[in-house]
Amino acid sequence: MAQHYSSFDRGGRRWLFQRLTAVFLIGVLAFHFMLLHFVNHASDITFLGTQARMSQVSYFATMWLFLVTATFHGVNGVYNALVNQGLTGSQKNAVKYMLGIAGLLLVVQGTRVSLAMTTLV
């Protein structure tokens, strides 16, 4: 193959999920920037404005999926990069659990935040 740098093992499970989440993130991240910088100016964000957006089922679902996929993609990316740098054995396990817990906490807190922003529940 032509030269091609990747930190991931091509065809592995981490590699696959990194790519699947990436495809989803392309759309949502671009949408997020457009919406909160161009459609609504970032300096004009208010709680009521956020609440109005987050109270639409489709917007809420999109943002929550954004939270979960971005967290997975980011944490998986960091973990993989460290494994690629030669992390092995119990160090590798420790890092795996730490990152796993950090990711889980982020999703839990993000979910609390999204619930606080909506009138859906």
Add this chain to the structure above:
Amino acid sequence: MSQSYNRGTVEDFGRWREFTAGMWAWIFHKFTGWVLVGYLFTHIAVLSTSVGVDPASAQAGSDLYTSTLSGLESLLIVRFLEVGLLAVAVFHILNGIRLLMVDLGVGLESQDKSFYASLLLTGAIVVASVPTFLGGKLV
């Protein structure tokens, strides 16, 4: 297609002077990826000010969430950091799309060109967005 290049490992950052376009792409993609995760954690922390907002002050626009966000947005340094974040995000997206294409076997022979194109396009999008990012009320 099947010839292999021995350029040493890209992990030897000390060899940066000898890096090829593909190695730079790899380094930039790492750097931008790490910045984005770091931002995500910070972002959720800031948005956490929405938890337990008092409905009456939300109506008046004086709740903690609204004042925290507009307080941040009123700082010029934050505006510049946001432009930086935009640059980082746009590069990561465009270069990420390029990586996905490479994985699908598309454009293997023009990887250098597509990397330079990602850089140029990132620059153009960022420059075009500066007025919007720096505009709006600043204190």
